[in-house]
Amino acid sequence: MENNHIESIIVGAGCAGMNCALELKKENRPYLVLADYMGGRIYNDDKYHMNYGAVFFFGSYDNMLDPQKNIIQPTTDVLPKLGDGFCHNDPNNDSKMYAALSFKTLCDAPSLIKYMNFMNNEFLPHYKQYKANCEIMEVQTALKKDPLMNELYHQTADEMIAKRGFQGICNDLISLFAHACTGSKVNTLSALDYLNCVQPLTLKIPSLERVMSIKRFDFDKEGMTKRLREGNGEVLLGDDGTVTSVAREESGWSVTCKDGSTYTCDNLVMTTPIDVTAKLLDGLPGVPKLKVRNASVLYGYLLECQPQPAFEKGIVHIFSDETPIIFIAKREEGRYEIFTEVEFEESRMFDRYFKPGWKVIGSKYWPKALFTNPNYVNPNNLAKGLILAGDCNGLGMEPAAISGVYAANKILGKTVD
């Protein structure tokens, strides 16, 4: 880095920032990653292997699982058998729970079959191609190319469910799973984000084989930092990497960090959460104003506890969007992970689910967890050399990762736009 100038600066080191840097590293191109925290909303605890941020991945997360990138390391299955999952769609009566694979859900066979047909024959093939397109073109261009994806992006999940006749199985199972993934109400989620979340509930008819796994993972932030510093890469974290302002220069971009240092570059990739990016870029000449989706609020908890009788059965309990709890998962005897939409410890709301004596052994509050609605599309190319990435145009780790790949491809001249 000469005179603090470098070809590319990547602001943020979450799924988008890491993927962008790893793609540039593959091509031996210089970059500087500036971030306050390595991993971002991947927030892993080494001792208990608890993910307080992003909890699980699906088998279709090709970029996050790419062995060459080695970003996350798969650990345990969240739900070894579908029958170990329990659904709670009556917010007032916990004893009215039922198994995910039960007489109740089997009564939804007509809508279940419609859902499976749609997933296997329409959504998944189109989504696969759409994701591949998003690596080499802006999201808005990829949407224009595929009318089905475009329709799903701009529809809410409940509109899509009604239009396609999936109400039965969605009300009893699938929408509860989408709520467990996002902490958002189904009538606000876009149909595309909803279907992205519920992919692992696709069964291959007639074998009933589950096509996609749902697994937890570890993330080695020191190892990742070290790898990104190798070769032509540099990483600054904490105050040294926290960007406080961005400016347009005659021939590029400059960023200033909390420690007072300023760096300039030809390509600036912004992968901070969209609300942070919008503030940092606000008012810059020639840069469009960004649209910021509303975010869900989430609390992640790890508890030592014994469940109340209604929660003794099974491994995972998921809840409808009328309750402030999204899921409870048993980790081992006497240890549970729980995600909620409001604070549960001080208010003693855990009493409803666990016997007296429960103890929180770790927690994390996310005032802005997932950016879920409404269905805005932001451009990826904001100005010459200024690229927007992150989960602002699609929910979850893999869409964020893909946006990072796109940003790197743009710098490497591998995109079609």
Ligand SMILES: Cc1cc2nc3c(=O)[nH]c(=O)nc-3n(C[C@H](O)[C@H](O)[C@H](O)COP(=O)(O)OP(=O)(O)OC[C@H]3O[C@@H](n4cnc5c(N)ncnc54)[C@H](O)[C@@H]3O)c2cc1C
């Ligand atoms: C509780 C919770 C559960 C979730 N569960 C799942 C799940 O099970 N599966 C799934 O796929 N997704 C899940 N998600 C969503 C997933 O975590 C995100 O979509 C994804 O991690 C976003 O990646 P990103 O790179 O866009 O942003 P982030 O991960 O937020 O990364 C942004 C980066 O920017 C940095 N940063 C912020 N401000 C500044 C600044 N001023 N200067 C420099 N750097 C800055 C941050 O430190 C971070 O490094 C969950 C999210 C939460 C919060």
